[in-house]
Amino acid sequence: MKKTVILLPILLVLVFVYNGKSLGQNPFTPDGQKWEPVPTGHVPGKDNGELSPGAGDNPLHFQGADCGICHTPGRPGSDFVFTESGTIYQDKAGRLPLVGAEIILKDAEGNVISMTTNEAGNFFTYAPIAPDPALGGDPDTPRNWRYKAWIKYNGSVRKMITLAYVGATPFFIPRMSCNMHHNGRLGTRGALTSGRFETLTSYPDNNISFMQHVLPILKNRCKGCHTPESTSPYTTYGDETFDYSGGLDLSAYEKEPGSAIGVSDVVNTTYPEGSGLINKPLTGSQHGGGNFWDMTDTEYQVIKMWIEEGALKN
Numbered sequence: 001m002k003k004t005v006i007l008l009p010i011l012l013v014l015v016f017v018y019n020g021k022s023l024g025q026n027p028f029t030p031d032g033q034k035w036e037p038v039p040t041g042h043v044p045g046k047d048n049g050e051l052s053p054g055a056g057d058n059p060l061h062f063q064g065a066d067c068g069i070c071h072t073p074g075r076p077g078s079d080f081v082f083t084e085s086g087t088i089y090q091d092k093a094g095r096l097p098l099v100g101a102e103i104i105l106k107d108a109e110g111n112v113i114s115m116t117t118n119e120a121g122n123f124f125t126y127a128p129i130a131p132d133p134a135l136g137g138d139p140d141t142p143r144n145w146r147y148k149a150w151i152k153y154n155g156s157v158r159k160m161i162t163l164a165y166v167g168a169t170p171f172f173i174p175r176m177s178c179n180m181h182h183n184g185r186l187g188t189r190g191a192l193t194s195g196r197f198e199t200l201t202s203y204p205d206n207n208i209s210f211m212q213h214v215l216p217i218l219k220n221r222c223k224g225c226h227t228p229e230s231t232s233p234y235t236t237y238g239d240e241t242f243d244y245s246g247g248l249d250l251s252a253y254e255k256e257p258g259s260a261i262g263v264s265d266v267v268n269t270t271y272p273e274g275s276g277l278i279n280k281p282l283t284g285s286q287h288g289g290g291n292f293w294d295m296t297d298t299e300y301q302v303i304k305m306w307i308e309e310g311a312l313k314n
Contacts, residue, residue, distance in 0.1 A: 028108045028132065028146075030162040035294070036106075038150040038157045044102045045116035047127040051080060060120040063087050064094050064191065067124065067177035083142075083166060085124035086178030086192060088117045088151060094191030097121025101194050102152040107145070108132040124177075129166055142167025142174050149178075151194040156220050158194050161292055199299065208306035209314050210253060210263075217299045218250045218263065221281075226250035250277075253313045264311065272307040 026032040067085040070077030090096040105113040109130040115123040131137045131144040145166040151158045182192045226248045252262040266276040
């Protein structure tokens with residue numbers, strides 16, 4: 001008797017889920033989230049905070065100040081305890097507020113929080129931020145609430161290079177606004193800014209133009225800091241003055257009056273890969289809080305091609 005054996009394919013599907021969120025994404029660590037794309041599919045500003053009618057125009061006050069000084073339990077603003085808050089500016093020195101920017105946070109459970117800036121550039125929310133299991137996972141301890149952040153404006157996106165905490169390690173700082181670090185008082189981080197210029201979605205394979213292709217990228221990613229002798233790179237607190245430009249003007253091809261060096265001074269047509277213009281952003285956190293990219297980034301490749309073609313002022 002002839003036997004017929006039928007082999008049925010067996011499909012094994014392994015699905016790992018944590019608190020209802022798929023863990024098929026990058027791990028929630030500074031390195032794992034460094035290149036995480038900005039979340040999409042939500043309504044911008046869906047988590048904007050509101051104050052009571054009696055609060056008047058309080059959402060517009062104290063631009064750039066650390067909101068956590070007052071808006072924390074036991075402090076004068078304890079009627080409105082924010083989970084996160086801050087101010088977005090057009091410039092690194094924090095002089096020109098940016099209206100209509102979107103601030104996006106993603107916590108350890110994958111929850112997305114979206115806020116938009118008001119007329120003063122301020123934003124705040126009461127939305128819960130999940131604790132990070134790597135920090136103990138205590139939902140009642142704000143210093144365990146950790147998130148990744150992005151800023152969107154006018155088609156551009158700027159991402160935070162690491163993860164941030166809602167509360168500081170010391171027990172007496174249960175809430176930190178973004179302004180606690182991004183106001184120039186605590187070093188070179190400077191004010192929170194977002195690129196404000198649209199760049200192309202695609203580029204030619206050759207004949208890269210400085211004016212048409214390269215300069216818009218530099219305006220979007222770099223000009224917020226690198227514009228010497230303008231109002232944007234300088235800010236003074238007490239006896240200290242911070243120059244976020246580093247004496248480099250990336251809005252000018254050549255050295256301009258009053259600036260130290262221009263774009264043409266930080267390119268190397270003999271060894272394009274060694275050009276400071278494209279190398280500095282590769283260092284990430286060593287870029288003093290500035291934008292960063294990797295060698296697969298389209299805009300990195302476009303500028304590198306322009307340098308290979310002679311870095312012309314075309």
